[in-house]
């Protein structure tokens with residue numbers, strides 16, 4: 001067994017080394033404090049492995065992303081459906097024909113919401129952000145579907161099936177239109193698009209261009225190993241909290257503009273550049289100034305120090321979708337210009353900052369007519385199977401413990417209590 005040596009205050013300690021199936025090396029410090037009294041400190045967890053996981057592999061230097069060993073490119077270009085990818089993430093293998101049919105049957109036949117849950121939507125103001133509604137509704141599923149013997153699998157299916165219904169209802173609520181119920185014969189993306197855009201007064205046909213693009217988007221977002229929201233889901237799940245509570249917390253983590261909220265922020269930024277006259281260099285320069293408080297949204301990544309493979313595919317897709325629709329989006333030209341300006345700037349080159357998954361995804365949602373405020377919800381729908389797979393792995397790993405990091409305390413040392421009357 002490989003080991004690493006640590007010398008602390010002149011004393012040598014040997015630490016076991018763990019090697020992953022793709023050759024990733026980790027120094028196991030689980031017994032470090034017990035042996036030395038010291039802990040490790042890693043603000044933002046840039047160098048900390050929080051678990052062993054067999055779900056998703058990323059090589060950020062080479063720009064590789066694989067789900068259960070399958071390259072993301074192969075899954076997308078091989079014509080996989082999002083529901084198959086969800087199965088893959090959850091159960092480790094792609095489903096065969098029989099399993100696919102059974103799985104799709106389950107996913108469609110659990111997609112209705114309990115009728116009483118519709119009333120919850122009435123309580124939210126119409127200006128409510130759909131991520132807030134999604135988080136609240138996912139948490140409230142735990143009031144209808146309790147944990148219990150043999151309930152875990154069916155609750156997983158319920159959550160996957162109902163999330164798209166919740167998402168579409170939150171949009172309908174925001175524009176004051178009646179809810180549209182799911183239809184069992186439709187695919188996951190087609191069903192969602194119909195619930196979003198159909199109205200009872202006229203027939204609605206799902207545009208196959210949108211169905212295909214949305215399928216791709218959902219697959220590309222389906223998992224990304226120990227990112228902020230997945231780690232949140234695992235952290236909450238590690239306490240023994242139920243599936244719905246854990247996922248609701250993940251939705252909250254995803255909402256932030258440094259994480260999934262970036263897809264909304266990208267479009268807002270592109271609109272800002274457009275309104276300002278379209279000078280992308282001005283915004284690249286602003287992003288380089290730390291005191292400007294401005295960052296290029298959709299740029300940079302903690303793990304990718306090369307092209308994000310998801311972004312490469314999405315850039316192609318946005319071009320294709322617009323071409324097939326015979327449409328133009330001036331924001332796409334601004335985005336390409338901005339990408340070019342940033343990728344040729346030494347600041348971005350030196351720091352290895354490339355466009356990430358959020359840079360082009362919003363332009364595809366826009367082409368479909370999905371409003372900007374719903375973009376992060378779209379991310380959440382895609383990420384759901386990944387979150388659930390991570391939650392399940394956390395709960396089923398032998399010897400897994402509650403996640404409880406330590407800290408280095410930097411506050412005041414012990415001092416004498418002063419009664420109120422004596423305080424200056």
Ligand code: CMC
Nearest residue numbers: 257258259260262287295296297298299300301302351356
């Ligand atoms: N624009 C300008 N400068 C940047 C950017 C950016 N978008 N991203 C990173 N930098 C700089 C940063 O200021 C720092 O510079 P220096 O070394 O001089 O201090 C350096 O690059 C390293 O950045 P960091 O903040 O230490 O990197 P991080 O790994 O902590 O953060 C990030 C990663 C994604 C939060 C960050 O790149 C960022 O804020 N990007 C914009 C928001 C965004 O697009 N988020 C979506 C991420 S991908 C999908 C997802 O996770 O949801």
